[in-house]
Amino acid sequence: MKSTDTDVFDKIKITEILNGIPHGTVILDRDLCIVEMNSSLELLSGFTTSEARGVRADFILRCNIGKSGKLFRKLLETGESLSVEGNIITHDHKNKPIHFTVSSFKDENGHPVGLFIFLEDISILHSFDQKGSSRDGLKDILGHSPKMLEMLELMPVLAHTDASVLITGETGTGKDLVAEALHNASKRSRHSFIKINCGALPESLLESELFGHVRGAFTGAVKDKPGLFRLAQNGTIFLTEIGDLPLSLQVKLLSVLDDREFFPVGGVKKIKVNVRIIAATHRSLRELVKRGEFREDLFYRLNVLRLHLPALRERDGDIRLFLDHFLRKFNTSLNKSIKEYSEKAIEILTGYHYPGNVRELRNIVEYAVHICQGKSVKKESLPEYIFFPQVDLEVKEKQENGQVPIDKSIQNQPEADQVTYSNPTERGWSDIEKEMIINALKKTGGNRSKSALELGWGRTTLWRKLKHYNLN
Amino acid sequence: MRILITIQNKSVAPRFDLTTEVVIALCEGQTIIGKPRTILMTRPSSEELCALIIKENINTVVCNGIEESHLQYLTWKRMKVIHSVVGPYREALKALTGGFLRSGTILEGAKQGVKNG
Known part of the structure; x- marks a missing residue:
């Protein structure tokens, strides 16, 4: 880089200006070597400005436009600007779609002294095009x-x-x-x-x-x-x-x-x-x-x-929503044409307490879609473990190692758990759910609307569960 | 050890998938045996390049930008891949046989050698 160019860059704190730009930005000298780049580009390329300075840009950007810098050189000679879509290979080995805007800048005599390249990550737009999704x-x-x-x-x-x-x-x-x-x-x-x-x-x-x-x-x-x-x-x-x-x-x-x-x-x-x-x-x-x-x-x-x-078991009605959502999703990704769940499967799936929450439900549906050979997910397609009451694996492991007494392990439940369990090892989910209902009714003086609110359920769900557990 | 370096002019090529030229070198300990062989490919293709790497019984691949799928494939095929290397390929070869070439290295010659290459 010539000394006159250096003077221009020294007059202003160029790095600070570049770091204010939310997209990858790089300044090249007339040899197409990097003079400055911003932190967004550091994140994309995996190289810091100090190591990349003086290296020819195409080796750092790893873009698919202008092989061997021919395009950049032409822009530098003609003084033209360019706006084009392409891609780069990022530091984490992703092929990222990028909108490149390249423009040259000149010294006071009108001679080109370098290029300014602006890299806008358009992968989100591409994914919307593919999925028809929304940015929100x-x-x-x-x-x-x-x-x-x-x-x-x-x-x-x-x-x-x-x-x-x-x-x-x-x-x-x-x-x-x-x-x-x-x-x-x-x-x-x-x-x-x-x-x-x-x-x-x-x-x-x-x-x-x-x-x-x-x-x-x-x-x-x-x-x-x-x-x-x-x-x-x-x-x-x-x-x-x-x-x-x-x-x-x-x-x-x-x-x-x-x-x-x-x-x-x-x-x-x-x-x-x-x-x-x-x-x-x-x-x-x-x-x-x-x-x-x-x-x-x-x-x-x-x-x-x-x-x-909230935990999935506290989200009244959402289990069914997720079951349908993931069935649709895995049908598409695994190229299956399963239409529905059988009544028995729905009964089991909506009655399960999902200690692993949405992640567990998603895995259960993925398992079922893989296993299911017909048009409807039946009980036989569900993983066996959901038919038996499960204990929190971590707690169980600690209990087996004698590290945590059973009652203590329950006290150590995350605060996300608003519910107080007594002893999950000896009882199934039904007993715990029954106790939750009793606790809520006690707390609200027997008021069912308030109890339903407390439990995060609708009144009908509470009524159904009261009937189911003979708590009427 | 059989080494393959993806090249563009005299430098490690910026991208694995756009590479049309490779250098294959045979090395024993810290010594390069014979003259490294250059192969020109008819067109840039990651798949053809991967096939060439397998066919040539390569142990170590040196490249710059490489997509995850190809990196995983080569790793799965028990190949050592040193990626994100910037600089003249001869310097990369020397650093590799010297045992100090790591992924993410910008070689000294990148700032001059790349320009001249």
């Missing part, structure tokens, strides 16, 4: 039970604020889906949504993943790493299983939430970030706070807005 993420969430309707009413409100959201709920209730839907419906939707499982990585790696590191910070840190917080700039970071976040990192996360800045591992320069945090957990954070495993201040800081996802 909220529409992907199914459910018409009172508890879900209540939650769906709240979601647009939560999406339009910038405060942290804590999503709680049992495993398989759709916390990830809701987090992504909140991001897609927010004003940050054009920026990145980055998800990280706090329980999936050891503490040292997690810190480096979240906050990045500088070259030489530790053995093996051969180059600067921006970290997910920086890559999510102006977007949303979703910290799932936040209850598993180590205490030392909880302090650092708290400081990010308070000051919106942090030091990368081994770094001396503070990094400012503008990121919305959505956290999720299936564990009771309040219980973890009591046990000293989760910082109270962080709990209150994350708990600004709370969204609790």
